[in-house]
Amino acid sequence: MTRYGDGLAVVTVTYSPGETLDTFLSTLADATTRPVTVVLADNGSTDGVPERAAASDSVTFLPTGGNLGYGGAANRGVASLSDEYGWVVVANPDVSWDPGSLDVLLEAAKRWPRGGAFGPLIREPSGEVYPSARQLPSLGRGLGHAVFGKIWPGNPWTREYRQESAAVRERPAGWLSGSCLLLRREAWDSVDGFDPRYFMYFEDVDLGERLGRAGWLNVYVPDASVTHIGGHSTSRMSNRMLAAHHSSAYRYLSDRHQGPLWAPLRFAVRTGLGLRLKLVTRKS
Numbered sequence: 001m002t003r004y005g006d007g008l009a010v011v012t013v014t015y016s017p018g019e020t021l022d023t024f025l026s027t028l029a030d031a032t033t034r035p036v037t038v039v040l041a042d043n044g045s046t047d048g049v050p051e052r053a054a055a056s057d058s059v060t061f062l063p064t065g066g067n068l069g070y071g072g073a074a075n076r077g078v079a080s081l082s083d084e085y086g087w088v089v090v091a092n093p094d095v096s097w098d099p100g101s102l103d104v105l106l107e108a109a110k111r112w113p114r115g116g117a118f119g120p121l122i123r124e125p126s127g128e129v130y131p132s133a134r135q136l137p138s139l140g141r142g143l144g145h146a147v148f149g150k151i152w153p154g155n156p157w158t159r160e161y162r163q164e165s166a167a168v169r170e171r172p173a174g175w176l177s178g179s180c181l182l183l184r185r186e187a188w189d190s191v192d193g194f195d196p197r198y199f200m201y202f203e204d205v206d207l208g209e210r211l212g213r214a215g216w217l218n219v220y221v222p223d224a225s226v227t228h229i230g231g232h233s234t235s236r237m238s239n240r241m242l243a244a245h246h247s248s249a250y251r252y253l254s255d256r257h258q259g260p261l262w263a264p265l266r267f268a269v270r271t272g273l274g275l276r277l278k279l280v281t282r283k284s
Contacts, residue, residue: 004086004185008106009037011077012093013070016047020094020229025053031097032106037085040093041077043067070178071194071203078185078193088188091180094229104224105182108170116187116216117208119176120224121168129168130228132177133220136209137252172217175208180226187216202248206255 010028014021021040028036038059040050044067054061062080064073074090081088087106105118112118122132178194181204191210194203208218253269 005084007085008087009081009085010089011039013073014040014050015043016045017093023096024093027097030099032102039077041073043073069199072196075193086185088183096227098225101224108221112219115219116211117218118182120226121222123227133173136174168222173220175205176218178204190214198248201245202252
């Protein structure tokens with residue numbers, strides 16, 4: 001097993017991130033008192049922003065050679081780091097860090113020696129708190145949320161899945177939003193990082209479940225907070241992202257229900273998600 005140092009690195013996946021990357025980097029400077037190395041795992045930006053950001057000595061521009069999706073590019077970024085970095089943050093480039101937020105996550109990691117992933121409280125630009133620490137989507141809970149989440153937001157499956165009634169306190173969760181995660185690199189290695197088959201969406205759900213199976217905890221740390229500005233690079237192709245979301249949802253559920261006995265269920269799930277995708281894309 002590799003012995004890592006105590007260094008801190010931040011990996012963010014860029015795809016023509018625009019001005020949000022400047023906000024990400026400028027607020028990161030106040031998120032921790034520790035020195036930070038930043039890796040921009042770039043999936044083919046055309047706006048020139050990541051290359052300009054890499055003019056800083058602490059920022060490295062790392063082209064992935066194509067659009068690998070979020071998880072695949074994040075894996076490349078983490079793999080590029082030397083062994084001195086035992087702590088890795090994987091975060092979207094449209095995150096704005098609250099002052100001291102990363103130091104709060106690192107302090108929490110001392111309290112949870114079996115913590116593999118640590119997630120902050122995430123706010124929307126409106127100030128609304130995003131439910132970023134959730135239960136794993138069991139078959140019933142996941143399908144109930146998928147079917148009723150849009151038309152009946154207060155349904156019991158969605159409320160349970162999103163942990164809407166849970167107290168806002170430091171606690172283990174089934175999984176944490178991949179938009180901002182502090183990861184113990186030993187834990188990351190134990191599950192080989194993100195599953196690159198997920199182009200976008202559900203790679204964080206899958207990671208959280210695999211970390212749990214490997215004996216690690218996913219710890220929600222709401223005393224640390226960030227704002228997810230949201231959607232700069234995905235807003236131009238919303239239908240494509242919706243299709244990716246539904247495809248990833250099917251992959252997640254089908255991976256966990258393999259074999260001929262589950263074939264009718266997999267067919268029903270695929271059909272239902274396909275119909276749902278047609279409905280939501282027609283409205284968008």
